[in-house]
Amino acid sequence: MKWYFFAFIRYSLGSFLLILFYYLSARLRRRRSFERRYPLKKGKYHVWIHVSSEGELEQVLPYLEANKKDQILLLITSESLEKKIPILDQVENVTVSVIPLTNILPFGRFSLFSLETPDTFIMVRYDFFLELLLVAFNCSRSILMSATLKGKNLEAHFIKKQIMLQIYRVFDLLFAASPQDEEKFRRIGLEDYQKLVQFDFRHGQIIRRQMLKSNLHKTHCFQSFEGLIENYPRERRLILGSFWYNEMDLINEDLIKDLRERELFLFVAPHKLKGGEWERIESFFNNLEGVNISHWNHLGLKGEGNVVLCQVPGLLCEIYPFFGHAFVGGGHGRSVHSLLEPYWGCEQIFCGPKTHRSTEADFILDTNPQKLHIVRELDSLYSILKSQEGRGKAPDPKEKENILQKHQDLLEELVNG
Secondary structure (H helix, E strand, O other): OHHHHHHHHHHHHHHHHHHHHOOOOHHHHHHHHHHHHOOOOOOOOOEEEEEOOHHHHHHHHHHHHHOOOOOEEEEEOOHHHHHHHHHHOOOOOEEEEEOOOOOOOOOOOOOHHHOOOOOEEEEEOOOOOHHHHHHHHHOOEEEEEEEOOOOOOHHHOHHHHHHHHHHHOOOOEEEEOOHHHHHHHHHHHHOOOOOEEEOOOHHHHHHHHHHHOHHHHHOOOHHHHHHHHOOOOHHHEEEEEEEOHHHHHHOOHHHHHHHHOOOOEEEEEEOOOOHHHHHHHHHHHHOOOOOOEEEEEOOEEEOOOOEEEEOOOOOHHHHHHHOOEEEEOOOOOOOOOOOHHHHOOOOEEEEOOOOOOOHHHHHHHHHOHHHEEEOOOHHHHHHHHHHHOOOOOOOOHHHHHHHHHHHHHHHHHHHHO
């Protein structure tokens, strides 16, 4: 009954606040418009899945590919996923809707409660909206993927710890995002929780993508790219992935000298592929005297330079395995992310010190700490990289094989119940 009580509070108080601020907040009006563009669609759905944004969607893509027998309702939160909706809607058994957070009527046609409770409910990470907890509580099987306690010191806060324990125990199966998370879950009181598994489905997804290289082949530039890098050994290839202009200090004189002398191959994949951020990065490299630049965009790969500026989306994951060293951006800004892709593709990974939001950094530091190097001073990157040359180990093919097998076994268990 406690979940229904909290839901009553959410709708009574929430409705009052929504009505009060609707005409005062442009952001709230945009949110309501977003929800109305992709409303709930009536029907019998055997499986509901909730994801917040793109990172969480990556977790459930393997499940969506594997489960073709059940009707699935995919609930999304963030507007960042709007561009993915037309693609997802093409999947025959998947219906995409936006979770109606601005709905003020608990049983109206825009409410989750207007739909029949599914047999299975899957949530990714930590958007614990009360409506979703009620669904998890009432359905036959509920699963929490990529469960993490990153940034949460629950052991020091008794009341908060008890609340979170009640939330986590709503789920029948938890997939901890990292070994560190699994240990934390057991330490706060889930030590006897039999269905706590440490696994991140992105591992298998990334390994498969890097093996198939589907997006890379679609560009029809594969052979041209291989031709550019074939004369450089892996330890003399560096990729800057999800790169930001504020990290440009890592391009120091020593690095530029090796670029001029064609002793180093550099691939630059900025986080932003258009707008002012991209233009500043492009301008910087184009103005490097004596450095030959190649450009890779929707028109193809042009030039024969040992620096490639890439403006093609969707390639980065598949490009990493061609490089011995990877610097992943964001760690000198808000936080680094997407470390698993270079983990399975490169020998050495470098990033900035801000890893507080990255469960992927936790995973690497728990399982293979010598592979991840924290670069606090950007202009020291190249000297650290050269000091590590020849020390890195390529990803173990046997380990990849084991991950893919576990990935497949867990997917079959999830799909078949």
